[in-house]
Amino acid sequence: MDLRQLEYFVAVAEERNFTRAAERVHISQSGVSAQIRQLERELGAELFDRSARAATLTAAGRAALDHARAALLAAAAVGQSVGEVTGLIRGRLSIGMVIGCTITPLFDALAAFHAAHPGVEISLVEDNSGRLVDGVRAGTLDLALIGTSTASHDGLDSLTIIEEGLVAAVPAGHPLAKRRRVTLSDLSAYPIVCMPPGTGLRTVFDQACAARGVRPVIALQASAADAIAGLAARGLGVAVLSDSMAAHYRDLLTARAIDDVDAPAFLSLVWKPNTSPAVRELLAYGRRAFGMAGPAAGVGAGPAGEGR
Incomplete structure (x- = not known):
């Protein structure tokens, strides 16, 4: 047996389908089937029950699966270890x-x-x-x-790239532009344009509002700061952005720090240890x-x- 056969075997076991497994390993279905058959001949046992639509593992297949995965991981670790020593990363x-x-x-x-x-x-x-x-x-x-x-x-390990506060950004002539201080309560009188749920800025904003019992009207949501600024500049709502985001649109909007949002928003890289x-x-x-x-x-x- 070779590592290629083990890779195909694991792919079929995880996909439970020869066609999907073939797409995953980037060869034809017939090629996967032939290699699995060869592996079964070498082992002297069938690894899959092919009588149903899904490819299900036999008792022999279940016994082999963890060992096949371990062999593939070990082979990958060999390449990584050598790569670290030689400076080659693949x-x-x-x-x-x-x-x-x-x-x-x-x-x-x-x-x-x-x-x-x-x-x-x-x-x-x-x-x-x-x-x-x-x-x-x-x-x-x-x-x-x-x-x-x-x-x-x-x-997880993490690296903070940016840490900053939230601001309300409005066009010249908006009532909030004339204020030196802006609070969440002030914002609740106007429709809000902001990031969608699942983003750091929106999480900080929502948590701050909930802590102070403020229920803003989220009129419009967009994933890009350009869109949020453009909508706010046209009078469709008060933009909630980070300080550095709003700085890019100072020719369109006047930014005011939101005084009672204490927690900053973070932009971070995250990864697993080791x-x-x-x-x-x-x-x-x-x-x-x-x-x-x-x-x-x-x-x-x-x-x-x-x-x-």
Whole structure:
């Protein structure tokens, strides 16, 4: 038997379908079936019950599955260990990013990492922050950039990229533009334009409102700061943004700090402890791109992006 056969066997066992397994390992269904048959001949037992529509494991298949997975993990660990010693990093890197984010330093870090390590296949997905954290914990994502209301996350390592307060942004002539101080109670008199649930800014805003018994009218939601600012500039509501976001639209909007929102919003990278060499290397590029000399957290990083 060889590792390729074990990979196909695990794929069929997890997908419970030869067609889906073939798509997953990027070969034809007939190729997967032939390799599984060869493996069964070598082992002297059938691994799958093919009588039903789903490919279900036989008793022999169930006995073999954990060992096959362990063999594949061990083979991957050999490659990673040698790669660390020789400086060659290969494999796959799955990265999550909060919806609507346009953090330029992150893109710079990815570009520099890809140029230095072309053998690493990079995939990038967008989602809300809660699902991204779940993906990192489950192992479907290696690293994620999230918007959050807290700097720490149980069971995960994190690096704070940006930490800042919330502001209300309105066009010139709006009643709030004439005030020096703005509170959540003041905002409740106007429709609000803000990020959707699942983003760090929205979580901070919702928690602050709940703590003070304020029930704002969320009139419009958008994942990009450009959209929120554009809607507010046209008089459709009061924009709730971070301080650095609002700074980009000072020609359109007047920003006022929301005095009674005490908790800041965070933009953070999160990953599992004891992660792969590829993740550690990407984090090093990320720290350099964000102007961080080392693993310190809580450092400001220039313009904040959308989707937090």
